[in-house]
Amino acid sequence: MPELPEVEVSRMGITPYVEGQTVTQIIVRQPQLRWLVPDELQLLQGQVIRRITRRAKYLLLECDLGTALVHLGMSGSLRVLPASLAPEKHDHVDVILSNNMMIRYHDPRRFGAWLWQAQDTMHQVLSKLGPEPLSDAFNxxxxxxxxxxxxxxxxxxxxxxxxxxxxxxxxxxxxxxxxxxxxxxxxxxxxxxxxxxxxxxxxxxxxxxxxxxxxxxxxxxxxxxxxxxxxxxxxxxxxxxxxxxxxxxxxxxxxxxxxxxxxxxxxxxx
The missing domain is CATH 1.10.8.50 (Helicase, Ruva Protein; domain 3)
Incomplete structure (x- = not known):
């Protein structure tokens, strides 16, 4: 299972290609992951991804309307690829970007998740988490x-x-x-x-x-x-x-x- 360092490296890896880009399309091929992918995820379309942050092992794709939460589960991974690249088995979610690239989510075991958090709210999966281990709050x-x-x-x-x-x-x-x-x-x-x-x-x-x-x-x-x-x-x-x-x-x-x-x-x- 990807741990916090692997998730943080994922954030570092995709950020230069994704921040500031407009989402032109959301493709969900397999909605049944750990939880059902919510319809609200389509709200990302037309939005600019302002920041990519991390909370625990969730990656947060932040835009003006809200935030997409991504968890890699047991076997998930994110990569930035050309938007024209054909999907393979277990490529469940694509976020197509205005620079003709895409974030592709691959998850053979489907224990990961894509969730939606509306602006000025906190999703329940984040609500009871302790402090980040590298923060001053953890002392x-x-x-x-x-x-x-x-x-x-x-x-x-x-x-x-x-x-x-x-x-x-x-x-x-x-x-x-x-x-x-x-x-x-x-x-x-x-x-x-x-x-x-x-x-x-x-x-x-x-x-x-x-x-x-x-x-x-x-x-x-x-x-x-x-x-x-x-x-x-x-x-x-x-x-x-x-x-x-x-x-x-x-x-x-x-x-x-x-x-x-x-x-x-x-x-x-x-």
Whole structure:
């Protein structure tokens, strides 16, 4: 599943070709995605796309009448292609632009979404989200206040989008390891210094992933390419049974919330 860094790189990749362009046509070939594509999406036609922003893992195509919300789901991708390019299987939505290019949405598993948010309103999918992890609002004081009294384990806590958005499975594994915090510790046991360290590590891990992804931006205008996961230097994720990169203790694997979790029992004591 595309995580926050992949979605942010998607935003960076399509923005130069899309912002300021007028939408000349909306083509929906398969309306049944995670939710039914709303008829209101056609309101984009004739509108200038003023900005492309991101909230959590949603991309927001903002225009004067409202905003199209795009979620990539499990297997979705966006690319900017010539408007004349014939669709292939799983190419479900095209946004045709005045520069004779188009945004093409490809999604084999159809777990993604295209939604519509009217001007001066907030769609319900955005209404209960926590702060962005790279923002000043996500800080040690905030995290400690949200953790107070919580019995929920740390990994599940930081992956809760109501606490902070965009800390997916890979980045939760990496951040907890770098902060020296066991993934099964109760969130309520967090100290202020640990909260400060964890916030810093989450920001560092996500920022590094976004920076690494910037090298793949060419993929967003390549008809044959797929803008997927970029090469990452992961320290523990997917490396159960291997020596810890810090102390050489064998990394262990557990399942938390149906997700594989790898940690070092020495560097991340329970």
């Amino acid at each position: 040690a004081d905030y995290l400690l206040a949200r953790a107070k009294g919580k019995k929920l384990v740390m990994k599940s806590f930081i992956m809760d989008n109501a606490v902070v958005v965009g800390v997916g499975n890979i980045y939760a594994n990496e951040s907890l390891f770098c902060a020296g915090i066991h993934p099964k510790r109760p969130a309520g046991s967090l100290t202020h210094s640990e909260a400060a360290c964890l916030v810093d590590e989450i920001k560092t891990v996500l920022a590094a992933a976004i920076a690494q992804g910037g090298t793949t931006l060419k993929d967003f205008t390549n008809a044959d390419g797929k803008a997927g996961y970029f090469a990452q230097e992961l320290r523990v994720y997917g490396k159960a049974g291997e020596p810890c990169p810090q102390c050489e203790t064998v990394l262990e694997r557990v399942v938390i919330g149906q997700r594989a979790t790898v940690f070092c029992p020495h560097c991340q004591p329970l």
